[in-house]
Amino acid sequence: MPHRELPPSIMQRSILLIWPALLFILAVADCACALTLEGQLLLRFKSLILVDPLGILNNWNSFDADPCRWNGVGCDNASTPAVVTLSLPRAQLQGSLAADLGGLTHLRHLNLHHNHLSGPIPAAIFNATQLQSLFLFSNNLSGSLPSLLNRLSALQSLDLSHNSFSGMIPASPLANCTRLFSLSLSHNSFSGPAPAAIGSSLLSLRRLDLSYNSLTGTIPESFGDLPSLVDTLDLSHNRLSGAIPASLASLPANVTLDLSFNNLTGPIPQEGTLAKQGISAFLGNPGLCGTPLSALCLVPPSPFMAAAQSRNRGLSKGAIAAIVVGDVAGVALVCLIFLYCYWRAFSQKKTSGKGVSSSTPSSVGLGGQRPSWLCTKTATMDMLPEAFDQGDLVALDGEVTFDLDELLKASAYVLGKSGVGIVYKVILSDELTVAVRRLGDSGAHRFREFQAEVEAIGRVRHPNIVRLRAYYWAVDEKLLVYNYIPNGSLASVLNGQSSEPLRWAARLKIVKGAARGLAFLHEQGPSRKFCHGDIKPSNILLDCQMEPYIADYGLNRLLSIVGSGVPTSAQVGKVSVSSRSSTGSGLSFGAGVSPEDVHYQAPETALSKSIKPTQKGDVFSLGMVMLQLLTGKLQVLSPAEEVELSQWIEAALQGKEPLLRILDPVLVEEMHHADDMLTFLKIALACVAPQPEQRPSMRLLHESVTRIGTPLSSS
Known part of the structure; x- marks a missing residue:
């Protein structure tokens, strides 16, 4: 057939239809060429993510030549920016890890925890030898720990917990x-x-x-x-x-x-x-x-007993008789010493009643002197008031209806043991339970200071402060008796020891009550400058209605008086005949919950032990507790987590990121309180300002959080 040319009008229409498509293809090719190598490596990681329900990776595409603007990607500020952080936690991503991430040679922080990633860790990831933190916990990863881990000589924090890894833990890497x-x-x-x-x-x-x-x-x-x-x-x-x-x-x-x-x-x-x-x-x-x-x-037998048993019946009658005579002589000697002590005590009482003169010898002993180790009290005990000669329980209010004998005979459960003493839950009756802290056996010469301090603490009465009811002083024992708060501490709740999740209303209620109690201490305590000095979740106790109580105020001062030694094992058992471990929810006063943590202390206090606790330091500590309540982060943050948290907070405050990115997952369902949560966050950030003068007073903090949310009755 002869070739027929299309009419010019048809050719023009065809070109007009094809031309936009050609331009689109050229534009895509041009963008792909402009995308950096690091951006291409990140897109390969995205290609292995099968499910992204939150759409976190939506702005990861080849049309944006700068991956530093992508969600979760952080770059340094050099003239040629390089990816140093990949942080996509709690994004519900499903898929596997891409070996191409090892090509990000400047990567320092890889945070992909709390997702649904599966499969092994590709060995090539460890080519990113500048990694300082690797957080892959709470995923479905499996396989063994790669031996190439030894390449990460700069690694500072490694968390692979809550996965399905198996095999031996390699020692050399x-x-x-x-x-x-x-x-x-x-x-x-x-x-x-x-x-x-x-x-x-x-x-x-x-x-x-x-x-x-x-x-x-x-x-x-x-x-x-x-x-x-x-x-x-x-x-x-x-x-x-x-x-x-x-x-x-x-x-x-x-x-x-x-x-x-x-x-x-x-x-x-x-x-x-x-x-x-x-x-x-x-x-x-x-x-x-x-x-x-x-x-x-079980006490092992002594060498003498072992030798005697090995000889069995090898002893002669004469040896047996000698042993019997020796035993009788020993018992007789003990009886003579006891009778001597009794006679001396009786004669002293008799002569003192008859008004003997001071020239009369007070004792007769070896060489005219009474042996110092025989039947005598310590000089320290003789210097104490008569009421404390044997030790008395001193009530600090008129509502104490029990005495020392009842306290010592009651059932006691060990709540915890720490460097600041043992804490017991003591059940005196069906209606009365108290918490008793033992402070050790030192500081016998400083009774007057101890008495003044506990009486000052006992005068502090507030519905959000644990009340000191009574105390006991003796040379070898010192006890503090408090009201018992039945629902444990905030630390135990945050550590997952509660059956119910902590909702937003309860968290807000806890902060309001804690701030109210601390504001009272700061303004109406034993002095105008009174402060706590050790605010942390384990010192915020909760009752069954989640009402908070500040515990351990004044304890640091008492420990400086009596010493911080924990009672020895030989002394354990003097308090109760039925000490048992409590498996209930009575853990209080921070004993056994967590160690002392400087992360709750203000910078000016934590850096120098010579600086006394301050009221602005209490504000900082409560601000840290507020951040933990909002974000769900534990108080101990690695540098990478601190960078991650600060980036999220800054983005949320500027409206660039949704608030849910920084929230504790438990609070995500309560986003209808987002405005209140954002206000709460701003107050917390003001409390943790680096300079003390930049922080609000505790009274202003209390007034600010009180204006947040609904009335407490709704919680």
Whole structure:
């Protein structure tokens, strides 16, 4: 057929239809060429994300040549920006990790926790050798821990907890990460021995959590050689066996130790840090014995007894007679000493009643002197008031209806043991339960100071402050008796020990009550400058209606008077004949809940122990509690988490990011309170200002939070 040309009009219409498509293709090609290599690597990561229900990755596309503007991507401020942070936590992403992330050679922080990522960690990810923090916890990741982890010599924080990793924990790769200060591999399926190299190499480690795995063997002795461990050593819920290494007693004093629910055996060493742990640190080990457990350790036979048993019936009649005579002589000597003491006491009482002169000898003993070790009181006891010669319970109000004898005979449950004493829940009757703190056995010469201090504390009466009801003073025992608050502490609720989630109304109520109580202390306490100095979640107690009570105010001053020593194991048992561990919700006064944490202290106080606590320091501490209540973050944040949290907060305040990005997941369902939450956040940020003069007073803080939300009755 002869070739027919299209009419010009048809050709023109065809070109007009095709031309836009050609321009679109060229534009796409041009954008793809303009996209940086790091942007292309991030898009490969996105390609492996199968589900993105929140649309977090919607602005990740090749049309935007600058990946630094994408959600969750952070870059440095250099002339040629490089990706240093990839942070997409709690985004509900489903998919797997891309090996291409290892190509981000400047990446320092990778935070993908609380998603639904599955599969193994690609070994190529560890090509990003500048990583300082790697947070992949709370996903569905599996497989073993790659040996290429040893490339991350700059790694400071590694958290792979709450996944499905298995196999042995490799020792050599971890040992190369000498800058690690936080390591958490808990809630996985790791097996085999706990690597001893952790204790011998990771000398900067402040937190170690290997709990809820299947580790076997003994606890490495080297775990006691971690000089920087100031937070937690958690080896609970494994299959560890053998004795508790005595080296653990050398760990820093404020470490919280958890060895519960293993197969450990033998006596618990009563030294150093081990002696300061509560009963919860050793539960679930049927073979353990000794304080603070109720199981007594069997005393091994002495060498003499062992030799006697080995000889069996080898003793002659003469030897047996000699032993009997010696025993009788010993008993007779004890009886003579007792009779001598009784005679001296009776004669002194008789002569004093007849008004003997001062020239009459007061005692007759060896060489005309009464032996100092025989039948005498200490000089310190003689100097105390007569009422305290034997020790009396002193009531601080007229409502105390029990006496010392009733207190000592009542059932007592050990709530916790810490560096500031043991705390008991004491049930005096069906209607009356109190909390009793033991302060140790030192400071006998400073009774007058102690008396003045406890009486000043006892005068503080407020519905949001734990009330001091009575106290007991003796040389070898000092007790503080408080009202018992039945619902535990805010720390136990935030740590997941409550069956019900903490809703927004309850959180707001807690802050309002705490601020009200602290404002009262600041303005109407024993002096106008009175402050608490140690506000943290474990010192905010809750009743059954979630009403808060400030605890432990004035305790630091009392400890400076009597000393901070915990009662020795020999003294435990004087308070009650039925001390037991309480499994209920009565944990109070921060004992056994958590160590002292400087993260709640104001910078000017935490940096120098010589600076006394201040009221503005209390404001800072309560501000930190407010941030924790809003974000769900624990008080101990790694540098990467601090960067992440500050970025979220700044973006939320500027309206660039939704508030839900920084919220505790429990609060996401209550976004109808978003305006109140944003106001709450602004108040908290004002409280944690770096300079004390920039922070509000506690009274202004209380007035500000009181204006937030609905009346308390709705909570």
